[in-house]
Amino acid sequence: MKRLIAILLIVLTAASPVQAASMSSNELPELGDTASSIVTPEQEYVLGRAWMRQLRGSTPSVSDPLVQDYLERLAYRLAFHSPMEHPDLSLIIIKDRQINAFAVPGGVVGVNVGLLLYAETEAEAAAVLAHEFGHLSQRHFARRLAENKQNQWLYLGAMLASIALAAAGDGQAGFAGLASTQAAMVDNQLSYSRQYEQEADRIGMQTLVDSGMDPHAMPTFFQRLQRQSRQVGNIPEFILTHPLTESRITDTINRANQYPQKLTQDSLDYQLVRVRLATTYLSDSGRGVAFFQQQLIDTNANTDRARINRLGLALALTREREYAKAREALVPLLSENPQRVDYLVAATEIDFAEQKYDDAIRRLEPVLTLNPDNYPLLVYYARAQIAANHPERVIERLEAAARERSDDPQIWRLLVDAYTGSKNNLGIFRSKAEVYFLSGDNEKALEQLQLAADGAKKNYPLTAKIQKRMREMQPEKDKKS
Numbered sequence: 353m354k355r356l357i358a359i360l361l362i363v364l365t366a367a368s369p370v371q372a373a374s375m376s377s378n379e380l381p382e383l384g385d386t387a388s389s390i391v392t393p394e395q396e397y398v399l400g401r402a403w404m405r406q407l408r409g410s411t412p413s414v415s416d417p418l419v420q421d422y423l424e425r426l427a428y429r430l431a432f433h434s435p436m437e438h439p440d441l442s443l444i445i446i447k448d449r450q451i452n453a454f455a456v457p458g459g460v461v462g463v464n465v466g467l468l469l470y471a472e473t474e475a476e477a478a479a480v481l482a483h484e485f486g487h488l489s490q491r492h493f494a495r496r497l498a499e500n501k502q503n504q505w506l507y508l509g510a511m512l513a514s515i516a517l518a519a520a521g522d523g524q525a526g527f528a529g530l531a532s533t534q535a536a537m538v539d540n541q542l543s544y545s546r547q548y549e550q551e552a553d554r555i556g557m558q559t560l561v562d563s564g565m566d567p568h569a570m571p572t573f574f575q576r577l578q579r580q581s582r583q584v585g586n587i588p589e590f591i592l593t594h595p596l597t598e599s600r601i602t603d604t605i606n607r608a609n610q611y612p613q614k615l616t617q618d619s620l621d622y623q624l625v626r627v628r629l630a631t632t633y634l635s636d637s638g639r640g641v642a643f644f645q646q647q648l649i650d651t652n653a654n655t656d657r658a659r660i661n662r663l664g665l666a667l668a669l670t671r672e673r674e675y676a677k678a679r680e681a682l683v684p685l686l687s688e689n690p691q692r693v694d695y696l697v698a699a700t701e702i703d704f705a706e707q708k709y710d711d712a713i714r715r716l717e718p719v720l721t722l723n724p725d726n727y728p729l730l731v732y733y734a735r736a737q738i739a740a741n742h743p744e745r746v747i748e749r750l751e752a753a754a755r756e757r758s759d760d761p762q763i764w765r766l767l768v769d770a771y772t773g774s775k776n777n778l779g780i781f782r783s784k785a786e787v788y789f790l791s792g793d794n795e796k797a798l799e800q801l802q803l804a805a806d807g808a809k810k811n812y813p814l815t816a817k818i819q820k821r822m823r824e825m826q827p828e829k830d831k832k833s
């Protein structure tokens with residue numbers, strides 16, 4: 353815990369001379385400059401990623417590679433069209449049915465399952481993300497620091513408290529609450545100002561339009577949120593940190609009307625991911641087999657609606673362990689589009705449930721060969737090879753993926769399994785170290801790397817590599833400068 357506080361203190365100390373200078377002036381300098389001088393984007397990046405690791409270690413998240421992949425593509429598409437300077441994103445899906453999403457400095461993006469279940473179209477979910485990116489691009493966090501000294505301490509204090517609580521090991525309640533509302537805002541008092549909300553809406557809507565999506569999705573979603581918040585005791589978390597007023601909604605309606613009207617189609621990708629989440633998280637509210645069967649009767653074949661319901665039926669049947677019927681439900685989908693990853697993964701999950709790992713390998717291998725960079729395909733293929741006792745067949749691919757996605761715990765966990773299966777201790781230690789590191793447990797990570805270093809003794813290049821990684825994981829205060 354002390355170490356994490358030390359990281360923050362170092363950031364503070366580094367910032368204080370400039371900050372002291374700006375505070376001594378009676379006139380507030382130009383906002384952007386002051387913001388940069390108090391916390392630089394580089395410091396935000398370091399803080400943001402450290403915070404993300406603590407978040408992973410303390411908050412239940414969803415590690416479904418299909419959902420992860422879809423959201424990463426959506427987030428990057430929006431980030432590319434937003435005025436953000438360095439869109440290097442790290443994305444986490446929070447296992448929480450509250451409607452919320454957040455983006456904090458350092459490119460950390462969090463999306464609650466609840467947002468995806470509640471947003472009826474891709475553009476609605478994107479509107480929330482684009483709004484968050486609006487805050488990020490304008491560096492509203494840092495600018496708030498610049499406004500007055502008290503806010504600055506509140507901001508850093510909130511961050512410090514959350515990290516300290518989490519590191520102390522009993523932070524579940526405090527930290528998870530903080531995390532799922534908003535990084536640096538503990539309660540309503542720290543919500544964004546009206547001016548920042550309007551700015552984020554304006555920039556977010558432009559991002560939405562530039563990404564080819566319907567700007568009206570923003571007011572539509574806000575209005576639905578407002579209706580929901582009127583139900584007693586059910587104020588969505590997103591509204592707590594981003595106050596939603598009538599005038600804000602009217603503004604977004606007027607603004608959306610200024611864009612030329614275009615016919616945009618909703619995304620099948622989004623709805624297939626959404627039905628996947630619905631069958632996992634809404635099983636208690638009637639999204640079962642009967643629901644999808646009824647929906648299918650009521651929808652025309654050969655429409656996206658029918659495809660969505662059919663996949664929902666197959667997934668619901670799989671959860672009910674009706675494997676033969678689940679496969680049957682997938683037949684029309686796979687014959688229409690044999691390479692669509694959502695369908696392939698659904699079929700593979702049935703293979704796994706029936707322990708038919710060789711079938712899964714045969715199913716995935718040709719498609720993965722054509723699409724070697726496809727993340728969900730790789731994850732399922734690796735799981736299948738490891739389960740079929742052929743871990744050595746995927747280690748190279750997984751190592752390559754780990755280089756591309758070094759902050760993805762899923763890939764490192766698969767590497768732990770693959771190295772365990774092939775009895776490679778050095779590989780186990782090194783990949784376990786990354787898993788610990790990514791969940792904020794630097795101490796255990798360093799223990800694993802020490803074991804790896806002990807095992808690598810005579811191999812000097814490898815030892816040097818391990819030692820370099822150990823220095824990178826070393827808590828700030830222990831580093832020799």
Ligand SMILES: [Zn+2]
Pocket residue numbers: 483487544548549552593594
């Ligand atoms: Zn906002």
